[in-house]
Amino acid sequence: MNLAGAFRVHLAQDTDVFSVFGQANYKFTEQLHISLGGRWTDERKNGNLGREIVKPGLVSLFAFPAYAPFPVKRTDSTFDYSASVQYDVSSNAMLFATYSKGAKAGGFALTPMLLQNAGYGRETARTAEIGLKLQDAGRRWLFNISAFNTNVDDFQQVLIKGPVVIVENADLRSRGVELEAYWRPVAGFQIRLNNTYADAKNKTTAEPAPIAPKWSGSAGINYRAGIDRDVDVILDCSVDYRSRRYYLPTATTPSGAPFTPINISLAVAKHDDSWEVRLIGRNITNELVLASAGPAPGMPFGSIGIAERARTFALQLSGRF
Numbered sequence: 001m002n003l004a005g006a007f008r009v010h011l012a013q014d015t016d017v018f019s020v021f022g023q024a025n026y027k028f029t030e031q032l033h034i035s036l037g038g039r040w041t042d043e044r045k046n047g048n049l050g051r052e053i054v055k056p057g058l059v060s061l062f063a064f065p066a067y068a069p070f071p072v073k074r075t076d077s078t079f080d081y082s083a084s085v086q087y088d089v090s091s092n093a094m095l096f097a098t099y100s101k102g103a104k105a106g107g108f109a110l111t112p113m114l115l116q117n118a119g120y121g122r123e124t125a126r127t128a129e130i131g132l133k134l135q136d137a138g139r140r141w142l143f144n145i146s147a148f149n150t151n152v153d154d155f156q157q158v159l160i161k162g163p164v165v166i167v168e169n170a171d172l173r174s175r176g177v178e179l180e181a182y183w184r185p186v187a188g189f190q191i192r193l194n195n196t197y198a199d200a201k202n203k204t205t206a207e208p209a210p211i212a213p214k215w216s217g218s219a220g221i222n223y224r225a226g227i228d229r230d231v232d233v234i235l236d237c238s239v240d241y242r243s244r245r246y247y248l249p250t251a252t253t254p255s256g257a258p259f260t261p262i263n264i265s266l267a268v269a270k271h272d273d274s275w276e277v278r279l280i281g282r283n284i285t286n287e288l289v290l291a292s293a294g295p296a297p298g299m300p301f302g303s304i305g306i307a308e309r310a311r312t313f314a315l316q317l318s319g320r321f
Helices: 058-063
Strands: 006-027 032-055 067-090 093-104 123-135 141-161 164-186 189-202 215-226 231-242 262-270 275-282 290-295 303-307 312-319
Touching: 006 067
Parallel strands: none
Antiparallel strands: 006 032, 032 067, 067 093, 093 123, 123 141, 141 164, 164 189, 189 215, 215 231, 231 262, 262 275, 275 312, 290 303
């Protein structure tokens, strides 16, 4: 008998979504603005879920048994909203504050041991944010910074638990700071930086949230210059970054290594961008890091991991008509 075996899951599902939304903006003064928005959504899912054994094995027969197709359905009705206040200090400086609530409908996972437990609930996030946006009159530089606090009720997270992969809901909170900046010291040359610090934790256990690095961001340069009257050459270099993160929702498990891929692209383009030929290199130093990891499903020992994309090169042709 094949040790693992194989199985196939069937989910035939119809989704009907009805939504009504609106937004209102009001100016108290030339400097002070307010915006309110709301959306009501009704989402209904109806379908049939089943599982068949393709090849008998210890895993397919005992951990993932066959199921005759049976009906599944769920309905999610939500009201999402947002409110924001903006104060223009000057034509090049602005303060803002926002509060919003958004939801994501529940659904059906395909890999639980017992398919009657396939359903998972709706996710709801509430976010408060304050920030400052600055730029110079000539648009040569920009500096945006904001602080945020997000509470997520019933966050939909994918977990490997023993022999199965499941989707379960957990309450999380994330708070931190976001930074966006660029500078054009001379024509055709730009330096850019984006960075986020986010402290994300499970609100019940205070453990770090899985797949949530504290630091992430990107820095890069872009240079564009004409090589004749109609054709430009474009060079773009960037370094992405994320700090270590946990693959499972517990700090007692090993954490993944930081990941810092270097990306370079070189292009030749028409001055009006009507066509472009671009050579793209991603992760050119071939840094090998796991994107996710956990116990091997269906096995009493061992683990399984999925690596980040290794070094890749691509040739891209594009045109605009």
